[in-house]
Amino acid sequence: MAVRSIGEYKFPSRSRQELYGDDQLVHLWWKGNLWFCAAACFRAPKAMSWNDFVGGMVNPLFSCDPEFDAATTTFTWTVDDKPISPAGDESLEALGVGHKSLITCVAA
């Protein structure tokens, strides 16, 4: 159903990808860990490698959890519900991460 309005009603999204240049918004959710009240939202380059994403964004956030240890905590990962097995050098884009994608991890 469309908006009922007094005239034409058409406006662009205020969060569309082009507003972020070569970057995009990426959501990161540690499923099952209620220490984090909600999934996080990052602005990340599409070409960012998985290793850089983990080192620069995932680990600093997860380190707020005193039970997290970047060296020993291992995860299984999905991007928008599709399982991924990142090796490290692939870009986020190559792993199927799009604008506002949800990257989910579950502690193994």
Next chain:
Amino acid sequence: MAAPRKLSMKQRYAALTRDLDWDLSYVDEDKAYPYTSFEGIKIHDWSKWEDPFRLTIDAYMKYQAEKDKRLYAVLDSFAQGQGHLQLTDPSYLNAMKLFLQGVTPLEYQAHRNFAYLARFLNGPGPRFAALCQSQDELRHAQTEIHTLSNYNKYYQGMHSWQHQHDRVWYLSVPKSYFDDAVTAGPFEFLIAIGFSFEYLLTNLLFVPFMSGASFNGDLPTMTFGFSAQSDESRHMTLGLEAIKFMLEQDPDNVPIVQAWIDKWFWRGYRLLALVSQMLDYMLPRKVMSWKEAFELYFEEQMLGGLFPDLAYYGITPPRHVEHAIAEKEVLSHQVYWTLYQFSFAAGFTTTIPSEDAQKWLAEQYPQTFEKLYKPLWGKAAAVVDNGGRYFYQGLPQLCQVCQVPMLFTEPGDPTTICQRHTEFEGERYDFCSDGCQWIFEREPEKYVQAWLPVHQIYQGNCGGPTVPDVLAWYKLQPGDNGEIAGNLEQTAWETWHATSSAEEQAPAPVAGN
């Protein structure tokens, strides 16, 4: 010639609202009232609008002036007698900061939109009722500001509420809610604000704040509450009259009104998530739990009392209401846990609930608190014991519709965050619940424009890329935000109490406000 007999109040009301109206002869009615047809609501006879209060301007002004006089007398004596030192604890004022930042600007917005209705509704009866409500809302905004300005001299977090309402992340929740309402047509606004907010949910908003004030030594806010109460009951009556009027005018109006009830119940309920944590966590001396308030003011009074009456017109209880009922066990805990982690960026402070408070929470929520939330607070306390304080090192994913961080859990599974999304014109949009997703899918063109604070920060529109940049853009000052323990306000309070008992000395205002 004998002097004309003085008219009774009822006759004066009729003269004012009916006799002063006239039939248009120079312009067509739809040119004079151009906004009452596009929503699809059909009105055949505007004179069928019944205003049970039948107020006239002189009577209205007399009542309001008397109430103002009483309120300002209380405010004066409170200020002169250092009444603020009688609060249970300065942390109580976090509830009032939230009220001033989040609710007072909505009163002003309501004033503006009711003024618009007072011009643009076709019938003189509803125009006059809207005019009175418009003036009430302006008076409420003013009296709330004056009531709380006493505290601004001594406490943090109350100096830039208007500025913050337009900028700060959690205040985008009430702001976007009202923006949604005032950008709708006049009939949807009447259902959104007149009915859903002022009737369906009003007791859940106002009673907790005003009872919280009375339980925690805040005489000015309690007096404000009494002063607003008679207006609020008039607003409730207007909301109920508005919905009955629409439903009685044409059967085609019923499905339109039902969809608005479905939408605005959920919009309002999500807004009240902020009230739920206020009742269960922010008040030092508790009034009642959110669960108890929800059961009394919503389940009993509305689902049990109002909706059986509305069934006569073919109206059913709001869509997704079962999710709200199920959430009463978990809502306030999830919301305050979120505010605890993000209060470094808020105009109020948070802390770990005391042992007594946790005991009370366990009693109120026997099925959930000890199992799900007490362990989290224990873990947060261990961080404090190690010299730290847990703040979320990042920004949260937000719901596209309610704009609350996506903290709510799956219906029936309090350990899994609820994630919903919809693709619209090639872009993905995220939602916290089935309710918000349903609202988006009804009118996606409206919600794609949402000014989501997190996305705006990442676009560089909020003062700069770092947290201090954003906090400066929010106009947060030291002591406004973060942890309660050791906060400027808390230490000032302790000093005032020590000196006032020793030397009867009046406290000095905190610099910067």
